Amino acid sequence: MINSILRFGLIFILLILLQVLLFNNIQFSGYVNPYVYILFILLLPIEIPAWLLLLLSFATGLIIDFFSGSPGMHTFATVFAGFVRPYVLRIISPSDGYESGPDPSMLVYGFRWFLSYTLLIVLVHHTTLFYLEVFRFTDFFRTLLRVLLSTLFSMTFILLIEFYRRGK
Amino acid sequence: MRNLLNFLARYNNLIIFLFLEGIAFYLLTTGNNYHNSRLLNSVRGMTRGIEARIYNTTSYLSLHEINENLAAENVALKNSIGKLVRKENSLFLNVNDSVNKQQYLHTSAEVIENSINRQKNFFTINKGESQGIKVDMAVISASGVAGVIVGCSKNYSVAMSVLNLDFKLSARIKSNGYYGSLNWDGRDYRYAILSEIPQHVIVNVGDTIEATGYSAIFPEGVMVGTVRDYEKFGGDFYKISILLMTDFKKLHFVDVIGNMKKTEQLELEKLFK
Numbered sequence: 001m002i003n004s005i006l007r008f009g010l011i012f013i014l015l016i017l018l019q020v021l022l023f024n025n026i027q028f029s030g031y032v033n034p035y036v037y038i039l040f041i042l043l044l045p046i047e048i049p050a051w052l053l054l055l056l057s058f059a060t061g062l063i064i065d066f067f068s069g070s071p072g073m074h075t076f077a078t079v080f081a082g083f084v085r086p087y088v089l090r091i092i093s094p095s096d097g098y099e100s101g102p103d104p105s106m107l108v109y110g111f112r113w114f115l116s117y118t119l120l121i122v123l124v125h126h127t128t129l130f131y132l133e134v135f136r137f138t139d140f141f142r143t144l145l146r147v148l149l150s151t152l153f154s155m156t157f158i159l160l161i162e163f164y165r166r167g168k
Numbered sequence: 169m170r171n172l173l174n175f176l177a178r179y180n181n182l183i184i185f186l187f188l189e190g191i192a193f194y195l196l197t198t199g200n201n202y203h204n205s206r207l208l209n210s211v212r213g214m215t216r217g218i219e220a221r222i223y224n225t226t227s228y229l230s231l232h233e234i235n236e237n238l239a240a241e242n243v244a245l246k247n248s249i250g251k252l253v254r255k256e257n258s259l260f261l262n263v264n265d266s267v268n269k270q271q272y273l274h275t276s277a278e279v280i281e282n283s284i285n286r287q288k289n290f291f292t293i294n295k296g297e298s299q300g301i302k303v304d305m306a307v308i309s310a311s312g313v314a315g316v317i318v319g320c321s322k323n324y325s326v327a328m329s330v331l332n333l334d335f336k337l338s339a340r341i342k343s344n345g346y347y348g349s350l351n352w353d354g355r356d357y358r359y360a361i362l363s364e365i366p367q368h369v370i371v372n373v374g375d376t377i378e379a380t381g382y383s384a385i386f387p388e389g390v391m392v393g394t395v396r397d398y399e400k401f402g403g404d405f406y407k408i409s410i411l412l413m414t415d416f417k418k419l420h421f422v423d424v425i426g427n428m429k430k431t432e433q434l435e436l437e438k439l440f441k
């Protein structure tokens with residue numbers, strides 16, 4: 001228990017530092033902003049109670065908001081992602097169900113499962129985030145393009161990180 | 169009572185979810201408001217120490233380029249002083265009342281936090297109320313307009329960047345004086361849109377665009393950019409794409425400009441509205 005708290009604490013700090021120091025400064029022509037910190041919400045154990053998941057999502061979003069000077073935006077999107085996570089897990093559950101114990105990782109459930117799991121949640125998170133940012137529906141399709149491109153980039157980085165973890 | 173407890177137990181996650189989203193939404197609507205940037209300031213206050221430190225280490229890497237820019241700016245300033253002195257001599261004017269003539273007050277500052285990748289971009293500078301910075305002052309870089317101050321704390325200020333969907337500026341074509349409204353369309357940090365220029369006006373690619381000074385925020389004649397491209401928009405007006413002079417990706421040293429006669433101008437204008 002203490003062990004996993006320490007482990008997730010470390011992942012938490014690492015991801016936030018990565019996001020704030022590196023990914024917040026990546027700007028491809030104003031369209032693409034990878035948001036990789038959402039991986040923290042994805043990696044939490046499957047049997048985590050929903051209320052704890054929501055609170056952790058809230059804390060993650062709030063800290064990212066502090067560093068990007070955008071009160072509420074990331075918080076809203078991340079809490080929403082944390083809220084849909086159990087439903088996504090239920091929809092894409094493997095035929096023999098989830099094992100108790102291991103975290104949702106590529107190593108345990110395979111590449112295809114991990115891809116659809118992350119893609120769905122990242123898409124939900126990015127859609128909420130980018131539409132909240134513009135806060136209007138004019139230029140609907142341009143915002144959609146930003147959502148899709150940024151999702152592509154976030155997914156690339158998330159998969160890279162996950163492959164690196166598997167390689168270790 | 170029992171039913172209520174059952175209800176709470178059954179939907180407690182939904183309630184927590186709605187509660188947290190409520191807080192987030194409250195922060196979102198109050199904190200991002202252009203006129204109510206106090207929360208933005210206080211939120212930024214918490215991370216400002218770290219940002220200043222990150223900035224300190226990264227700023228060394230661009231010192232060479234900054235030196236060159238400063239040298240160029242110095243030369244331009246010296247030239248303009250020379251012109252002014254000659255002008256005054258020729259009029260035999262020898263009154264040494266600097267406040268009377270001076271309309272704009274410049275304060276130099278450094279940008280310690282900046283973004284270009286959002287739809288509503290702000291930047292933070294390292295001067296605040298104690299250095300005389302106030303809300304609604306203009307911010308310019310060595311090459312052109314940069315933004316408007318929207319919030320000040322004691323030693324820092326937050327400015328709305330030109331790269332913000334809420335930013336509006338009255339700008340004109342230097343060669344013929346026709347003016348329109350400049351804003352950013354949220355696409356590319358290098359370009360902005362000048363609208364409301366009528367179609368009978370002759371526009372050339374490369375024409376200089378400058379601020380008009382009608383808003384009493386930006387001094388007249390501050391560089392904005394050059395015409396990159398234009399197209400007819402609707403029946404009457406052009407939609408002109410402007411290449412911004414200020415490179416927001418390298419925004420570093422800025423001047424904050426306060427208009428000392430702004431209240432006077434606005435009070436007078438108010439009488440006729």
